Amino acid sequence: xxxxxxxxxxxADLQAPVxxxxxxxxxxxxxxxxxxxxxxxxxxxxxxxxxxxxxxxxLVLLADEATGSVGESADTLAAVLELIHLATLVHxxxxxxxxxxxxxxxINAMFSHQVSVIMxxxxxxxxxxxxVRIGDLDALRVIGRVTNDxxxxxxxxxxxxxxxxxxxxxxxxxxxxxxASLISGACxxxxxxxxxxxxxxxxxxxxxxxxxxxxxxxxxxxxxxxSTTGKPSGLDLREHKVTLPLIHALxxxxxxxxxxxxxxxxxxxxxxxEIGAVIAAVTAAGGLDYARxxxxxxxxxxxxxxxxxxxxxxxxxxxxxxxxxxxxRR
Amino acid sequence: xxxxxxxxxxxADLQAPVxxxxxxxxxxxxxxxxxxxxxxxxxxxxxxxxxxxxxxxxLVLLADEATGSVGESADTLAAVLELIHLATLVHxxxxxxxxxxxxxxxINAMFSHQVSVIMxxxxxxxxxxxxVRIGDLDALRVIGRVTNDxxxxxxxxxxxxxxxxxxxxxxxxxxxxxxASLISGACxxxxxxxxxxxxxxxxxxxxxxxxxxxxxxxxxxxxxxxSTTGKPSGLDLREHKVTLPLIHALxxxxxxxxxxxxxxxxxxxxxxxEIGAVIAAVTAAGGLDYARxxxxxxxxxxxxxxxxxxxxxxxxxxxxxxxxxxxxRR
Numbered sequence: 001x002x003x004x005x006x007x008x009x010x011x012a013d014l015q016a017p018v019x020x021x022x023x024x025x026x027x028x029x030x031x032x033x034x035x036x037x038x039x040x041x042x043x044x045x046x047x048x049x050x051x052x053x054x055x056x057x058x059l060v061l062l063a064d065e066a067t068g069s070v071g072e073s074a075d076t077l078a079a080v081l082e083l084i085h086l087a088t089l090v091h092x093x094x095x096x097x098x099x100x101x102x103x104x105x106x107i108n109a110m111f112s113h114q115v116s117v118i119m120x121x122x123x124x125x126x127x128x129x130x131x132v133r134i135g136d137l138d139a140l141r142v143i144g145r146v147t148n149d150x151x152x153x154x155x156x157x158x159x160x161x162x163x164x165x166x167x168x169x170x171x172x173x174x175x176x177x178x179x180a181s182l183i184s185g186a187c188x189x190x191x192x193x194x195x196x197x198x199x200x201x202x203x204x205x206x207x208x209x210x211x212x213x214x215x216x217x218x219x220x221x222x223x224x225x226x227s228t229t230g231k232p233s234g235l236d237l238r239e240h241k242v243t244l245p246l247i248h249a250l251x252x253x254x255x256x257x258x259x260x261x262x263x264x265x266x267x268x269x270x271x272x273x274e275i276g277a278v279i280a281a282v283t284a285a286g287g288l289d290y291a292r293x294x295x296x297x298x299x300x301x302x303x304x305x306x307x308x309x310x311x312x313x314x315x316x317x318x319x320x321x322x323x324x325x326x327x328x329r330r
Numbered sequence: 331x332x333x334x335x336x337x338x339x340x341x342a343d344l345q346a347p348v349x350x351x352x353x354x355x356x357x358x359x360x361x362x363x364x365x366x367x368x369x370x371x372x373x374x375x376x377x378x379x380x381x382x383x384x385x386x387x388x389l390v391l392l393a394d395e396a397t398g399s400v401g402e403s404a405d406t407l408a409a410v411l412e413l414i415h416l417a418t419l420v421h422x423x424x425x426x427x428x429x430x431x432x433x434x435x436x437i438n439a440m441f442s443h444q445v446s447v448i449m450x451x452x453x454x455x456x457x458x459x460x461x462v463r464i465g466d467l468d469a470l471r472v473i474g475r476v477t478n479d480x481x482x483x484x485x486x487x488x489x490x491x492x493x494x495x496x497x498x499x500x501x502x503x504x505x506x507x508x509x510a511s512l513i514s515g516a517c518x519x520x521x522x523x524x525x526x527x528x529x530x531x532x533x534x535x536x537x538x539x540x541x542x543x544x545x546x547x548x549x550x551x552x553x554x555x556x557s558t559t560g561k562p563s564g565l566d567l568r569e570h571k572v573t574l575p576l577i578h579a580l581x582x583x584x585x586x587x588x589x590x591x592x593x594x595x596x597x598x599x600x601x602x603x604e605i606g607a608v609i610a611a612v613t614a615a616g617g618l619d620y621a622r623x624x625x626x627x628x629x630x631x632x633x634x635x636x637x638x639x640x641x642x643x644x645x646x647x648x649x650x651x652x653x654x655x656x657x658x659r660r
Contacts, residue, residue, distance in 0.1 A: 037485055091451060095444045114425045114488055117447055121421060122481035124451070128458055128474040137467055144458040151452035155367055158444055 009324040011053050014317050018061040021075055025057045028079035032130050033123060043107060043119050047086055050104040056081040056186040059321065063190025063202050065314035073134055077189045080127045084143065085182060087123035088150055090116050095154065096239070139189050146185035153177025161240045161265065168247050172211065179217075180210025187318075201308045205318070208302035212295040213325045218243035219291050220328065222279055234275040240265050244294065246278075249287030257281040299326055339654040341383050344647050348391040351405055355387045358409035362456050373437060373449050377416055380434045386411040386516040389651065393520025393532050395644035403464055404520060410457045411516045414473065417453035418480055418512070420446050425484065426569070468522050476515035483507025491570045491595070498577050502541065509547075510540025517648075531638040535648070538632035542625040543655045548573035549621050550658065552609055564605040570595050574624065576608075579617030587611040629656055 015022055029051075033044045057078035064074035092098075093106035094116040100106065108116040124147065131140045156174040160166050184206030191199040221236045222245050236243055250261065257278075264270045264278050282288065299322045309315045345352055359381075363374045387408035394404035422428075423436040424446040430436065438446040454477065461470045486504040490496050514536030521529040551566045552575050566573055580591065587608075594600045594608050612618065629652045639645045 035482065037482055039485055039489060040482070091447055095447050112488075113443075115485070117421055117425050117450075118481050118484045118488070120447075120451070121454070122478065122485070124454070125474060125478035125481055128470065129478055132467060132471045132474050135467060137462060137465060140458065140470065141462045144455060144462050148452065148455035148459055151448050151455060152365065152367055152370070154448045155369055155445070155452070158442075158448070159369060 008327055009320050011055065011058070011324060014062070014320055014324060015054070015058050017313060017317060018058060018065070021061050021078075022054055022057060024072075024075050025054070025061070025078045025082070028076055029082055032079060032083055032126050035122070039115070040119070040122060043111060043115060046104075046107065046110060047090070047119075047123075050102055051082065051086060052102065054082060056085050056182065059183065059186040059206065059318075060190040062314050062317050062321070063187045066309050066312055066318055067191045067194035067198050067202070068310070068312075069190075069193060073136065074190055076130060076134055077136070077139055077192075078186075080130050080139075080143065081182070081186045081189065083123055083127045083130070084147060087120045087127065088147075088182070090123065091120035092154065094120065136192070138192050142185050142189050142192075146181045149177045149181040153179070153181070157241070160242050162242070164250075164262075166242045166247060168244065171242075171244055171247055175211050175214040175218075176207060179214040180207045183207070183210030183213060197308055201305045205302045205305040208298045208305065209322055209325055212298040212302070212322070213328075215244055215291050215295040215298070216325060216328050219245065219288060219295070222282065222288055234272075234279060237264060237275050237278055238270055244291040245282045245287030247287075248290040249282040249285035252285040253281055257285075295326060339650050339657055341385065341388070341654060344392075344650055344654060345384070345388050347643060347647060348388060348395070351391050351408075352384055352387060354402075354405050355384070355391070355408045355412070358406055359412055362409060362413055362460050363453060365452070369445070370449070370452060373441060373445060376434075376437065376440060377420070377449075380432055381412065381416060382432065384412060386415050386512065389513065389516040389536065389648075390520040392644050392647050392651070393517045396639050396642055396648055397521045397524035397528050397532070398640070398642075399520075399523055403466065406460060406464055407466070407469055407519045407522075408516075410460050410469075410473065411512070411519065413453055413457045413460070414477060415512060417450045417457070418477075420453065421450035422484065424450065466522070469519050472515050472519050472522075476511045479507045479511040483509070483511070487571070490572050492572070494580075494592075496572045496577060498574065501572075501574055501577055505541050505544040505548075506537060509544040510537045513537075513540030513543060527638055531635045535632045535635040538628045538635065539652055539655055542628040542632070542652070543658075545574055545621050545625040545628070546655060546658050549575065549618060549625070552612065552618055564602075564609060567594060567605050567608055568600055574621040575612045575617030577617075578620040579612040579615035582615040583611055587615075625656060 030048065033047070035041055035044070060074055060078035060081055089101065090107050093101055094108045094113060097108065098106050099109040106116070107119055127143065128140070131143060153174055153176070156170070157178060160170070160174060184203050187206030188199060188203040191202045194202075218236065221233065221243065223233070225233050237246075246261070250258065253261065260274070260277055260281065264274050267274065302322055303319060306315055306319055309318075360378065363377070365371055365374070390404055390408035390411055419431065420437050423431055424438045424443060427438065428436050429439040436446070437449055457473065458470070461473060483504055483506070486500070487508060490500070490504060514533050517536030518529060518533040521532045524532075548566065551563065551573065553563070555563050567576075576591070580588065583591065590604070590607055590611065594604050597604065632652055633649060636645055636649055639648075
């Protein structure tokens with residue numbers, strides 16, 4: 001089966017083969033974050049309610065099964081990946097002063113800036129404690145590198161506010177560090193006991209898929225409304241974040257449109273109308289089409305990495321993950 | 331030699347026997363935090379200028395020498411301890427919205443809140459990467475536990491704003507988690523290859539010394555002026571932080587003085603006069619004397635832990651560290 005034969009994919013379909021294990025992963029996650037302090041547990045309760053669809057743990061388990069693993073340690077690793085993901089969400093929301101995430105109040109909005117900084121540190125250090133507990137230095141190596149890459153990505157994000165100075169190459173460095181590194185890490189830690197060729201292929205698979213994932217996410221900001229993403233459309237532009245559609249469109253814009261972009265980027269609080277005009281100009285210049293093609297191309301490269309794996313149902317589910325990642329645009 | 335025979339101690343004296351190694355530790359620290367991104371290196375330059383007196387690395391090296399170690403790995407561990415310390419300072423200043431640290435602008439003041447949250451994560455994840463690089467799972471266990479304890483301590487700090495509800499036992503939990511855990515961790519990772527009795531004694535030594543260190547620090551807030559600490563006297567009270575002198579004094583205050591305390595704690599922006607009056611009342615009720623005695627008692631308990639170590643110059647320097655910690659009140 002090739003990717004082009006995979007129809008629309010629901011995450012629940014991808015998760016069906018590892019459903020029971022995911023329940024165990026959720027138990028592991030709950031165990032890992034529990035604390036003696038009621039305030040921490042209050043935050044934990046909220047985090048568990050707002051946690052996502054467990055995409056990263058699903059990748060760990062599918063990579064684990066696709067490389068013929070057995071042990072329970074992959075369940076713990078899967079929970080650690082979600083724990084790291086939660087820690088980064090908490091700090092990202094604090095850095096961005098976001099008030100909503102998946103339609104729910106963020107930790108900084110519901111508790112405070114203070115609580116969100118400390119809780120991110122709490123979650124991240126718990127992840128380290130768990131990896132030490134299972135004595136997996138190899139997983140610690142991957143997780144240490146990934147978490148450090150993510151901080152560099154966040155720092156690059158802070159610098160990505162000048163569309164005239166921000167190139168596609170810099171955007172690619174940004175999304176690899178910010179998003180693809182953790183998705184690649186999830187695929188890799190699921191394959192730590194596999195032959196090096198399979199482990200490396202899965203790491204590359206995750207990197208390529210993760211870049212497609214972020215490009216699709218950035219596209220949603222141009223196309224989706226609040227009911228789909230849980231956040232208002234055009235939020236990146238409102239916050240002066242430059243993403244692939246704009247980077248591609250910018251040299252193709254008419255001078256008047258280009259001035260509109262520059263005005264928006266200089267405007268502390270851009271109006272809906274300004275944002276809408278820039279979205280229309282970027283769309284007309286082919287920025288969205290280009291970003292879609294780029295995501296599709298990355299997904300095809302990712303698919304090719306799966307060839308090294310034995311033909312198993314888990315491998316086909318990893319292939320279906322690629323369709324799911326692209327499909328998020330609808 | 332006993333502690334009572336040790337005169338006033340300068341940190342430079344404590345560091346003399348490990349001076350050359352500390353220079354190597356500084357090189358290690360510089361190597362660890364270097365990055366490809368100019369913004370990160372700008373922050374690093376500022377951090378290296380504002381870094382402290384390398385007290386925690388000194389403890390690692392003294393513990394290493396007092397337990398008869400040899401290898402260079404202790405130098406790396408010493409640098410990691412300073413790295414963790416820097417990460418916590420950066421996040422603490424961000425949480426507290428502090429603008430000055432040791433008379434220099436904080437990272438949040440000089441760069442931004444965003445940069446400080448991300449840089450703390452960058453430094454902490456670099457520490458994990460370094461510990462994985464030297465393959466020291468035992469050190470990772472200590473550092474993972476310590477960093478998690480510190481986040482719990484910071485969370486307790488957020489709750490320590492109601493003097494009527496904050497007991498000495500809770501204060502002790504707070505300072506153990508917030509301060510003593512890292513100082514204990516420094517002493518312990520210097521002794522990882524020592525016999526368990528020595529390692530455990532040094533961990534307890536660090537815990538006891540760390541509590542005395544924080545009590546002395548909290549005392550300085552009641553007694554020192556800006557030129558000594560680099561921050562204004564009474565800052566904790568201004569920020570409604572309840573520390574040992576007030577906890578001890580509160581039940582001994584006259585009703586009118588107690589009302590003064592309650593008014594200060596309810597006042598968003600207390601005046602100098604209000605703060606001065608509470609400091610005077612706490613002093614008159616013996617709050618400072620009690621805190622001093624408590625610090626001295628902890629230091630004596632810490633000193634007793636050194637008996638298990640062989641008599642070496644390094645052991646005597648660890649003893650002198652206790653005098654240095656108490657001496658900071660002047």
